Amino acid sequence: MSEEKMYNSRFEVIKSIEGFVGENLPSLLKPVDESWQPSDFLPDMTKESWQDELKEIRERAKEIPDELLVVLVGDMVTEEALPSYKTWLNRLEGITDVTGASSSAWAKWSRGWTSEENRHGDLLNKYLYLTGRVDMRAVEVTVHHLINSGFDPQTGNDPYLGFIYTSFQERATKISHSNVGRLAKKSGETLLHKICGIIAGDEARHEKAYKLFMTKIFEADPVYAVLSFAKMMRLKVTMPAHMMTDGKDKNLFTKFSNVAQRLEVYTVKDYASIIKNLVEGWNIPALKGLSDAAAKAQDYLCTLSERYNALANRFSFAANAESFSWIYDRKV
Numbered sequence: 001m002s003e004e005k006m007y008n009s010r011f012e013v014i015k016s017i018e019g020f021v022g023e024n025l026p027s028l029l030k031p032v033d034e035s036w037q038p039s040d041f042l043p044d045m046t047k048e049s050w051q052d053e054l055k056e057i058r059e060r061a062k063e064i065p066d067e068l069l070v071v072l073v074g075d076m077v078t079e080e081a082l083p084s085y086k087t088w089l090n091r092l093e094g095i096t097d098v099t100g101a102s103s104s105a106w107a108k109w110s111r112g113w114t115s116e117e118n119r120h121g122d123l124l125n126k127y128l129y130l131t132g133r134v135d136m137r138a139v140e141v142t143v144h145h146l147i148n149s150g151f152d153p154q155t156g157n158d159p160y161l162g163f164i165y166t167s168f169q170e171r172a173t174k175i176s177h178s179n180v181g182r183l184a185k186k187s188g189e190t191l192l193h194k195i196c197g198i199i200a201g202d203e204a205r206h207e208k209a210y211k212l213f214m215t216k217i218f219e220a221d222p223v224y225a226v227l228s229f230a231k232m233m234r235l236k237v238t239m240p241a242h243m244m245t246d247g248k249d250k251n252l253f254t255k256f257s258n259v260a261q262r263l264e265v266y267t268v269k270d271y272a273s274i275i276k277n278l279v280e281g282w283n284i285p286a287l288k289g290l291s292d293a294a295a296k297a298q299d300y301l302c303t304l305s306e307r308y309n310a311l312a313n314r315f316s317f318a319a320n321a322e323s324f325s326w327i328y329d330r331k332v
């Protein structure tokens with residue numbers, strides 16, 4: 001089948017599950033009046049007690065080790081590049097919100113997802129600002145650069161690749177935020193633990209949604225779904241912020257990833273575990289009636305997580321301390 005024909009059929013599949021998405025939206029997105037907002041977790045600056053609340057935050061934030069702070073900043077910068085992710089999502093064939101306020105289920109999902117995600121960067125940004133622990137200007141410059149640089153997860157406008165990417169990525173961010181929260185608690189910063197937990201909860205719900213969309217795609221079009229899954233894994237899931245820079249440091253993302261790996265916030269083992277989770281969740285080993293190429297893709301996927309695990313056991317990361325502009329060039 002020609003590339004173009006495959007493409008049209010994918011568009012048809014996406015359109016065919018739109019009704020299902022519409023019916024499920026109420027359980028996949030939270031109504032606004034039941035949703036948390038960043039100010040629920042931050043001092044109320046209109047109250048007499050704002051100074052005491054602020055002082056308490058700053059006291060507790062002193063306990064956060066520099067290395068954890070660096071990972072938190074990297075996660076916050078990633079969340080703050082939401083305009084790039086929204087732009088990308090809106091380009092996926094069949095998902096596009098054609099008017100900007102379309103009543104199609106896919107458009108409602110994409111706007112709902114964006115509104116929920118928008119709180120993540122907001123909350124982390126305000127929290128970090130209030131702690132007084134980071135060079136906010138350097139952090140903001142990084143966000144500015146990242147949005148300038150853009151975001152290319154190598155999916156093109158293909159909705160199958162797109163939803164495989166988001167299924168993976170939402171699970172990855174859930175893992176990363178949960179681990180930062182756990183380490184924050186360990187260092188005695190209970191507010192940050194709570195903040196990371198509430199964000200991880202959103203990521204978990206989004207992960208469920210994207211995996212469900214892909215489940216429907218696997219039902220409707222198993223051959224191209226499994227080919228797409230293998231293609232995305234061969235391309236590798238690059239992190240959304242892999243183009244981050246503070247304008248001076250060309251290796252900023254690698255340095256940040258090394259610290260995340262060292263703290264076990266997000267590791268090659270996690271990468272392997274996510275592949276395993278998706279392979280099992282979409283029942284890849286049980287797919288039947290595949291073409292030769294799709295059966296090969298199936299075989300490749302079924303052993304892939306083991307291969308990453310083997311890689312993780314051999315993996316060594318730079319252990320030397322590196323400086324970060326985000327924390328006034330202190331080394332971690």
Ligand SMILES: [Fe+2]
Binds near residue numbers: 079117120173203
């Ligand atoms: Fe997020």
Ligand SMILES: [Fe+2]
Binds near residue numbers: 117170203206
């Ligand atoms: Fe997310």
